Amino acid sequence: MSTTLQVPLRAFRRASPRHLRSLRSPQWIRSYHAEGGVLEELEARGLVSQVTSRQKLQNFLQKPTVVYAGIDPTADYLHVGHLLPLITLYHFHLHGHRVIPLIGGATGLVGDPSGRDTERQLTGSAVVEDNVRSLKSAVSQFFSQADKYVRRRAPTAPFEEAEIKAKNNLSWFKNMDLLAFLRKVGVHARVNTMIARDSVQSRLSSQQGISFTEFTYQLLQAYDFYHLHKEYGCAIQVGGSDQWGNILSGIDLINRLMPEVGPDGGHVEKVFGVTTPLLTTSSGAKFGKSAGNAVALEVGKTSVLDFYQFFLRVPDADVGKYLKMFTLLPLPMIEARIKEHEEKPEARLAQKLLAAEVTELVHGDASVRTAEVATRLLYDGPTTSIPKANSAEIIDALRGDPRLKFCSASEAYSTTIAKLAAIHGLVPSNSAARTLIASKGLYLNSTPVRDIHQQLTEDDLLDKQCVILRVGSKRQIVVALTN
Secondary structure, three states, rough: OOOOEEEEEHHHHHHOOOHOOOOOOOOOOOOOOOOOHHHHHHHOOOOOOOEHHHHHHHHHHHOEEEEEEEEOOOOOOOOOHHHHHHHHOOOOOOOEEEEEEEOOHHHHHHHOOOOOOOOOOOHHHHHHHHHHHHHHHHHHHHHHHHHHHHHOOOOOOOOOOOOOOOOOOOHOOOOOHHHHHHHOHHEEEEEEEEHHHHHHHHHHHHOOOOOOHHHHHHHHHHHHHHHHHHOOOOEEEEEEHHHHHHHHHHHHHHHHHHOEOOOOOOOOOOOOEEEOOOEEOOOOOEEOOOOEEOOEEOOOOOHHHHHHHHHHHOOOHHHHHHHHHHHHOOOHHHHHHHHHHOHHHHHHHHHHHHHHHHHHHHHHHHHHHHHHHHHHHOOOOOOOOOOOOHHHHHHHHHOOOOOEEEHHHHHHHHHHHHHHHHHOOOOHHHHHHHHHHHHOOOEEEEEOOOOOOEEEEHHHOOOOOEEEEEEEEOEEEEEEOOO
């Protein structure tokens, strides 16, 4: 099928933010370059790990179809690890296919053994229900923001915006009893095949083993694929590389329950699986993990600034790969920026583009501006240089960020800077602040605090309202004075 977006360069530049205007591109910018369609686009971006029956899938995709990806409700928010399947679904959406994000309200009560050495603790039904509700909203918001992102860049392109709502598999499992499930699904499951799955084998060889509950998870996910195929014509399941066995189980169940024979008497392949790669950094660490916690897509869990900074700090070895995977930028644009980056790596042009693009895709255009302002204010340049910014812009850039503190003017002017740093959590105590001052390690804006009795003056304020208190290069707070 041909639904490739074609956007004139002048329209792209008019709609795009500052960080894209310097990019070079052909006269016509295409969001999708692979002539063969969405599968080739995904492969060119490194978003495909495995595919069932690739050539048949390529032919199948010439017509619109339905694609789904599942999300387990192990938490009440999305994190950057979810971006790969979500962006993959969005590529299908942009190519004219219907996509179904599926939240595992039922399977979340069981727990997926894939990619785990030990069994998950069973989560209470009320917690799972709350998680499902939050995730459904988060998924809808992601696709809505992505549509806005594309529309800003392609205001006149033949692009069909569609409201994409997540489904909950509890809706078809909640009224199914055990005997009905065994008669419909269990009778077709071969135990030797189930045992041979990688997710099961890795657990069988562990000390803890695998429970019957987790062993049967693949049958529940298989039924999801069958149900979506039967009710909505869903023909493709997208999942992480650790989901390969579960996807094959679904394909096998559909072929057994709904076999289709071609004119030549042979089996017709009508359902397919696509997996995204298990993403690790160049150092081997799991992508998106920071001190054991995933970087969230929700502002309440991870501030826009920290989200932006996460991508801004990507090492050179990974930035080209991530630009292809996590942005919708045309591939020639990415290659052009990587070439510029390699010529002047200290400018971190590729990282700045990555951080801006992903932040805009997830949080919107205004969030890029606030993250850039906050980054310049808190991180960029030597401590001897504070960038100019008005107080409203500073407060807006850090709104919701724990580093923004508010203090009455009367308190600010009557309290020592050392005590202000302790009160607002920059240092653990007054004595710690005094120790830092003695070693010239506590900064007021760009200048070391002179002595333990020093207090703020009006001359210290940035745009008559804010000051920056800093320890080292990464610990700082912004104190905004109120009347």
